[in-house]
Amino acid sequence: MSGPASLGTLKMTITYYHAEPLANSLKSMIPLKEKGIAYTSTYVDLHKFEQHSDWFKAINPEGQVPVLDHAGTIITHTTVINEYLEDVFPDQQPESGPLRPTDPAGAARMRYWNKFVDEHVMNHVSMHGWHRLVGVIARNVENGEFEKLMEHVPLPDQRKKWMQARSGFSDADLALATEKIEYALNKVEAQLGETPYLAGTHFTLADINFYSHCGMMVERMFPDLEVAKHFPRMVKWRDIVTARPAVADALSSEDRTAPGLRTWSGDR
Numbered sequence: 001m002s003g004p005a006s007l008g009t010l011k012m013t014i015t016y017y018h019a020e021p022l023a024n025s026l027k028s029m030i031p032l033k034e035k036g037i038a039y040t041s042t043y044v045d046l047h048k049f050e051q052h053s054d055w056f057k058a059i060n061p062e063g064q065v066p067v068l069d070h071a072g073t074i075i076t077h078t079t080v081i082n083e084y085l086e087d088v089f090p091d092q093q094p095e096s097g098p099l100r101p102t103d104p105a106g107a108a109r110m111r112y113w114n115k116f117v118d119e120h121v122m123n124h125v126s127m128h129g130w131h132r133l134v135g136v137i138a139r140n141v142e143n144g145e146f147e148k149l150m151e152h153v154p155l156p157d158q159r160k161k162w163m164q165a166r167s168g169f170s171d172a173d174l175a176l177a178t179e180k181i182e183y184a185l186n187k188v189e190a191q192l193g194e195t196p197y198l199a200g201t202h203f204t205l206a207d208i209n210f211y212s213h214c215g216m217m218v219e220r221m222f223p224d225l226e227v228a229k230h231f232p233r234m235v236k237w238r239d240i241v242t243a244r245p246a247v248a249d250a251l252s253s254e255d256r257t258a259p260g261l262r263t264w265s266g267d268r
């Protein structure tokens with residue numbers, strides 16, 4: 001994250017660097033759409049490893065999407081991006097209300113759920129996505145060329161995930177990840193029995209977070225969990241979120257993913 005923009009530049013058009021409208025790239029695209037913030041869309045083709053190219057690492061040295069460039073201020077990591085948008089554009093909100101509650105208790109509930117999704121949901125769903133789908137990409141790269149590509153991955157953990165995706169994650173790790181996801185679904189189902197949205201009575205960044213990383217594709221990713229049968233409140237909530245015009249608009253944005261890999265591909 002680079003230094004702050006001056007007040008005189010705060011209204012300049014944003015550039016949003018992103019991949020297909022899934023997971024992290026979707027997570028910060030939805031608030032941009034919900035708030036009606038003008039931005040320039042720049043697609044980063046993960047299948048061509050553009051996120052590890054010199055031009056992109058000059059923008060984000062971690063080599064990951066998405067990135068928000070606001071008048072030269074570079075913001076990375078989606079939870080941080082989304083809070084930044086609330087701080088800088090507090091008056092631009094959807095008709096349903098602010099995406100971050102204005103009362104301290106409501107904001108705390110939203111942040112609790114964001115922390116839960118970031119720490120206890122995202123990585124477990126991601127493992128399955130990398131195993132099933134990213135692995136196809138990794139295995140299609142010839143020996144020698146793959147090792148050269150890995151030299152350009154700046155984060156050691158990301159490099160390790162690419163290598164694991166190429167060889168396949170262990171059955172034990174995948175089973176544990178599924179258990180964690182099932183726990184999360186039960187937790188969300190229980191909350192939606194008390195409130196219509198995760199943080200209370202209104203749609204917030206917490207709903208966007210869980211939807212983007214798990215809720216929108218959990219039935220396709222984990223058919224054995226029988227989501228419709230065991231988590232009916234979550235399915236109803238998912239359908240309500242999907243029907244929001246801003247969400248639908250975000251979901252229809254540019255996607256260069258090969259058709260056979262569009263179930264979920266995650267951020268690389």
